[in-house]
Amino acid sequence: MIRNSYCKRFTDCSQCPKTAGDILTYRKFPKGQHFPADKCISNCMLFMIKGELLINSQEYPGTTLHDRQFILQAIGSKLELLALTDVEYIVYWFNELPQICESRYQEILDITEAPLTYSPMIMNYRLNNFMADLGEYLTEGPSCEPYIRLKTQELIFLLFSYYPLPQLNNFFFPIKSYTESFQYFIMQNYSKVKNVEEFAHLGGYSVTTFRRLFKNMYNVPVYEWILDKKREGILDDLQHTKQRITEISTRYGFDSLSHFAHFCKASFGDTPRALRMRVTQGKENGKK
Known part of the structure; x- marks a missing residue:
């Protein structure tokens, strides 16, 4: 490439925090x-x-x-x-x-x-x-x-x-x-996996690449997103379906009911049974 010998930069950008990186x-x-x-x-x-x-x-x-x-x-x-x-x-x-x-x-x-x-x-x-x-x-x-x-x-x-x-x-x-196909893959499979490594393997990605792709597309870390989606699904299933608690626990990849109960307690402040009872009691009070 021919360089313009008549132009010279007089600023030193090497220490500036506003360097552009790899854009x-x-x-x-x-x-x-x-x-x-x-x-x-x-x-x-x-x-x-x-x-x-x-x-x-x-x-x-x-x-x-x-x-x-x-x-x-x-x-x-x-x-x-x-x-x-x-x-x-x-x-x-x-x-x-x-x-x-x-x-x-x-x-x-x-x-x-x-x-x-x-x-x-x-x-x-x-x-x-x-x-x-x-x-x-x-x-x-x-x-x-x-x-x-x-x-x-x-x-x-x-x-x-x-x-x-x-x-x-x-x-x-x-x-x-590609955006639609990646998003479709995510929405179809997030509830089936237990961790990021399993998710990446299911899609044929390395863990590093999968994390980067996900972060770039959703602007949040993948594990944090999976947990949020699981919380949404679990709470909805407990409060709006008649599925047994054991079935819900298995569906979302928990190894035991005690592990599932601990997750609900940490996420929602109560046990699965108590979360379901809240809705039942609310409906009964609404009928009075």
């Missing part, structure tokens, strides 16, 4: 660099600056990316990379897009069918110039988070404003698809 990253790797298939812990857009990069994913199986091409991979999707030449590219990691134009984004997501095939997008004149300038900045050293946030807004503005809706529909569809 926008500039990557440079030699020919032969290989990254085995792994699940993305956030949504990401990959913009090729130089070289040829072989990617392999469900959307882009065996696809070679060239200069000025870019793709999107959704949270939870598997991606494998192999540098066919020396490569340089920029990656934008995000959980939610900057709110530039909510109505436009909703228009994009309203499509309900996946495209027949996914094709890499091509950077137009404006986007290519933006990426060239951004690449120079990212190679200078630590990035300023407020500045990077502004650049992500500019990036989304350029995508939303200078690309036709059908292309954007296809480009962003994986976000909707």
Whole structure:
């Protein structure tokens, strides 16, 4: 990449607490660099600056990316990379897009069918110039988070404003698809597992990846979320169904009634039988 010798940064951002981390990253790797298939812990857009990069994913199986091409991979999707030449590219990691134009984004997501095939997008004149300038900045050293946030807004503005809706529909569809499938998996299985490790194994994830995916999507630790959901379900079953307490205890994965009673006492301040009696007594009082 050609550096502009006439511009020099006069600030030292290395000690600033507002460094941007990995929101926008500039990557440079030699020919032969290989990254085995792994699940993305956030949504990401990959913009090729130089070289040829072989990617392999469900959307882009065996696809070679060239200069000025870019793709999107959704949270939870598997991606494998192999540098066919020396490569340089920029990656934008995000959980939610900057709110530039909510109505436009909703228009994009309203499509309900996946495209027949996914094709890499091509950077137009404006986007290519933006990426060239951004690449120079990212190679200078630590990035300023407020500045990077502004650049992500500019990036989304350029995508939303200078690309036709059908292309954007296809480009962003994986976000909707993977998000819905992951959420469906969570809601179908959270009551069947006893711990995070079991949950991750059931979905084919490593525990670390599963924790990150869940935290990024729900903004709470997975174990805390599971406990909250179990509490909701247990209380509802005790107070609004006629299931036996032993059945409820088994359904939510408790090894014994004493363990279940201890959990209810800690969560709701009373035993399962007493929690059920409260509702029964309340109904009887209401009839008087």
